[in-house]
Amino acid sequence: MxxxxxxxxxxxxxxxxxxxxxxxxxxxxxxxxxxxxxGLVKRPHLPPGAYGEEWQVHGGGFYHIQKYLVAPAQMPEHLTxxxxxxxxxxxxxxxxxxxxxxxxxxxxxxxxxxxxxxxxxxxxxxxxxxxxxxxxxxxxxxxxxxxxxxxxxxxxxxxxxxxxxxxxxxxxxxxxxxxxxxxxxxxxxxxxxxxxxxxxxxxxxxxxxxxxxxxxxxxxxxxxxxxxxxxxxxxxxxxxxxxxxxxxxxxxxxxxxxxxxxxxxxxxxxxxxxxxxxxxxxxxxxxxxxxxxxxxxxxxVPKLLTGETDTAAVAPAFQQFAGDPHFPAVKQLVSTRCSMCHAAEPVYEGIVRPPNGVMLENDAEIAAHAREIYIQAGRSHAMPPGNITDITPDERKLLVAWFESAVEGKKQ
Incomplete structure (x- = not known):
């Protein structure tokens, strides 16, 4: 799964x-x-029906382009x-x-x-x-x-x-x-x-x-x-x-x-x-x-982004992921490695809003973003950026084990 x-x-x-x-x-x-x-230019020598022409240079050659507002007198052999x-x-x-x-x-x-x-x-x-x-x-x-x-x-x-x-x-x-x-x-x-x-x-x-x-x-x-x-x-x-x-x-x-x-x-x-x-x-x-x-x-002006996480909306995810035995350790890991940026009021220097509006400050928010945590910080090293918070290989394995355990538990 x-x-x-x-x-x-x-x-x-x-x-x-x-x-x-x-x-x-x-x-x-x-x-x-x-x-x-x-950029078309009208010139006297244009053929009947031609609206204008343009000369252009590109790729080592010259292009001579003419435009007909309605159509030329005869259908061209090739038309793109x-x-x-x-x-x-x-x-x-x-x-x-x-x-x-x-x-x-x-x-x-x-x-x-x-x-x-x-x-x-x-x-x-x-x-x-x-x-x-x-x-x-x-x-x-x-x-x-x-x-x-x-x-x-x-x-x-x-x-x-x-x-x-x-x-x-x-x-x-x-x-x-x-x-x-x-x-x-x-x-x-x-x-x-x-x-x-x-x-x-x-x-x-x-x-x-x-x-x-x-x-x-x-x-x-x-x-x-x-x-x-x-x-x-x-x-x-x-x-x-x-x-x-x-x-x-x-x-x-x-x-x-x-x-x-x-x-x-x-x-x-x-x-x-x-x-x-x-x-x-x-x-x-x-x-x-x-x-x-x-x-x-x-x-x-509002000072606080509205965010998109709703406890009611993620109730199924909360039961599935927050109820897994790995969750207490995962919560501690996220709070030390992720929440300094992913918070309503980030404390990491230079970050004034939670990246992508994702906040990971409580059980419901962590459970709601379980899949993203799994992909971004477990299966890949995309997060934290440049591993700025020094997340260890064992901690990434914990995130993987948590997500996969919760998913397998739901199947059973």
């Missing part, structure tokens, strides 16, 4: 690695084409489609959501101080919110409001802020931020799968059939691409936030999320304006720094 914990940890690592690789591919190609599109980067980024992200948050719903997804629900209900809410988000977003884009690009983006911002608040009323702070990222990423990937690629296929089919493509398909795709452009950086922030409790472990976490979306706009505006050769609006960086300082302030 304990082998399952190790295998599950490696599965989570593989999924995260897969997700990072595909995300790099998607975001990299997206940023490149946005910069390319904004950029879509799988988006699809696999979403698939790998959803896989991680299943492994970490659905598989560990009692610890990572549900905070019974926020909403006392069962894991199946929490998972259904999670899935439903992702699907509903796309439906609402798509209907807004197709409504009369969709003809006003910036008015639509303002409404979408209100929707995102509402979702930020809503998720914090349903899940743990960590899960709320992760879901906000997943909610936004689902919209972005669905834009590619449901709108951008299908519209481009219609244009290609018209070309093959000898018909003149309707410009509306390209215009709609461009609007959705613009949304993806401004949503990318906030999604990255939310995906990284689970490593930084100061971002999500505060009563103002939904306000922080709202400000993160604004920072995504200001940062992308600088790059978009620069790539379009319309100047370098340095004011955007000033606004971004102010917003970030405000976020830092909001993260410390």
């Amino acid at each position: 304990y082998e399952y914990a190790i295998a599950w940890e490696w599965l989570a690592f593989a999924a995260r690695w897969f997700h990072v690789i595909t995300a790099i591919a998607w975001i990299g190609s997206s940023f490149y084409f946005i910069a390319l599109d904004l 489609w950029f879509k799988y980067e988006s699809y696999f980024t979403w698939i790998s992200g959803f896989l991680m959501l299943c492994i970490v948050y659905y598989g560990g719903a009692d610890l990572f997804l549900i905070d019974r101080h926020v909403l006392n629900i069962s894991p199946p209900v929490a998972i259904l809410i999670s899935l439903g919110s992702l699907a509903l988000g796309w439906v609402v977003y798509d209907l807004l884009c197709k409504s009369p409001l969709g003809r006003n690009t910036w008015g639509l983006m303002a409404v979408l911002y209100v929707v995102l802020v509402f979702m930020a608040w809503g998720y914090t009323q349903l899940f743990t702070g960590r899960a709320a931020f992760l879901h906000l990222g997943a909610f936004t990423a689902t919209i972005m990937s669905a834009n590619v799968f449901m709108i951008i690629i299908p519209n481009q296929k219609i244009v290609v089919a018209d070309l093959i059939a000898g018909r003149v493509p309707d410009p509306k398909y390209g215009q709609v795709a461009k609007q959705r691409s613009l949304h993806n452009n401004y949503l990318t950086l906030p999604v990255i922030f939310f995906m990284l936030s689970n490593h930084y409790p100061l971002s999500f472990g505060t009563q103002f976490n939904w306000v922080i999320a709202a400000l993160v979306f604004l920072m995504g706009v200001t940062i992308r505006h600088w790059f978009n304006t620069t790539h379009a050769r319309k100047g370098r609006p340095t004011w955007t960086w000033i606004v971004t720094v102010i917003l970030f300082i405000l976020i830092m302030w909001l993260s410390t």
Whole structure:
């Protein structure tokens, strides 16, 4: 049974690695084409239908690129489609959501101080919110409001802020931020799968059939691409936030999320304006720094992170791990090797908040994090960092024996 914990940890690592690789591919190609599109120059010698061109140098050679807003007069012999980067980024992200948050719903997804629900209900809410988000977003884009690009983006911002608040009323702070990222990423990937690629296929089919493509398909795709452009950086922030409790472990976490979306706009505006050769609006960086300082302030105003451990939520874990004969020795070990950092008020120099919001000050907290202790400090030497508290090999063996004994005891 304990082998399952190790295998599950490696599965989570593989999924995260897969997700990072595909995300790099998607975001990299997206940023490149946005910069390319904004940098196009109109010149008299361009062929009919060409909107602009760009000369670039890379890898020891020169590239001459031309863009057609609708389509060229004839279908090219080879056409490269950029879509799988988006699809696999979403698939790998959803896989991680299943492994970490659905598989560990009692610890990572549900905070019974926020909403006392069962894991199946929490998972259904999670899935439903992702699907509903796309439906609402798509209907807004197709409504009369969709003809006003910036008015639509303002409404979408209100929707995102509402979702930020809503998720914090349903899940743990960590899960709320992760879901906000997943909610936004689902919209972005669905834009590619449901709108951008299908519209481009219609244009290609018209070309093959000898018909003149309707410009509306390209215009709609461009609007959705613009949304993806401004949503990318906030999604990255939310995906990284689970490593930084100061971002999500505060009563103002939904306000922080709202400000993160604004920072995504200001940062992308600088790059978009620069790539379009319309100047370098340095004011955007000033606004971004102010917003970030405000976020830092909001993260410390409550003085105490909310945390995510609930005695009621970990009752089964408490009975299983705190009742094991090894537990008294483990408790003493954790109190001397771990709790100087993993405490509500850490005493270790330079640590002002418990790392990742994990506190190990009482029986319930130690039992709740038994699996993490087993993996991080028993089976591996990841904790303590650099073995700063001089945990011995025999003490690591004790942690392993404790976890495996408790797991085997539950089987019997």
